[in-house]
Amino acid sequence: MDNRAIGIMDSGIGGLTVAEVLHEKYPQESIIFIGDTARNPYGNRTQKEIISFSEEMKTFLLEKQVKMIILACNTITFTVPKRYYEENIPVIGMSLDAPCPEKARTVAILATPATIDSHRHKRRLQAVGGDRNLLEVPLPDLAGAIERGMDPSELALLAEKEISAYGAIHADAALLACTHYPLALNVLKKVMPETTFINPAEVTVDVAMKRLKSCHQLSEVPGKNIFYFTKTTDISKHLVKNMFGDNAHIETISLIGE
Secondary structure, three states: OOOOOEEEEEOOOOOHHHHHHHHHHOOOOOEEEEEOOOOOOOOOOOHHHHHHHHHHHHHHHHHOOOOEEEEOOHHHHOOOOHHHHOOOOOEEOOOOOOOOOOOOOEEEEEEOHHHHHHOHHHHHHHHOOOOOEEEEEEOOOHHHHHHHOOOHHHHHHHHHHHHHOOOOOOOOEEEEOOOOHHHHHHHHHHHOOOOEEEOOHHHHHHHHHHHHHHOOOOOOOOOOOEEEEOOOOHHHHHHHHHHHOOOOEEEEOOOOOO
16 A cells, blocks of 8 residues: 555646546546646657756656656657656656557557657557558647647647648547647547547556556555646646546646746
């Protein structure tokens, strides 16, 4: 038994989609979340900036004495070096093992430019085999638009413009390789009506909790869920209260480099 909180970090509000899965499947676990909403989006930033900002958030969570950290951000997961994961507690990145429909012949990988540049999802899908046409689709503006709470009709136009530029509108399946994108799933379904969407959040949570189970570190006493943002916005407050209830605590903080 280990009643310490689980730390979850993201470049903004997208990581709340991973925290929500954790909360639904393991309600006894308490969460300390940090979203760098003041400097979002990360996907268009330099590798140096992404690593620096991510180190600040990891340090913040370690100081909160969490028992594990989940990197609920693909851009961070696939940009930071291997040494970033070397801590006295588990540091778990977004999983590459979300199942892809067997019949899907064309698969679009929807992600930020930084994540696409890593080519990690494409290489993983190639490694598991199958005669598939893999389309890497960098979306430079979508995460930021979701973060700002763009009107759904405008968001649909933006998504259609960026996705159609890579010939991916009619893909059989689309991997949501940015944790912001599930927040706009209804919009994406209208833009890509023939597509099955794959969300890695659940398999990421399963991998993380399997690690805690193996070490007998599951919590037995529900604790408080605390959500820190470097800039608290109306949309971040709405999402937290909607996903985690009115008792969830929200606080605005500053990080070292801000």
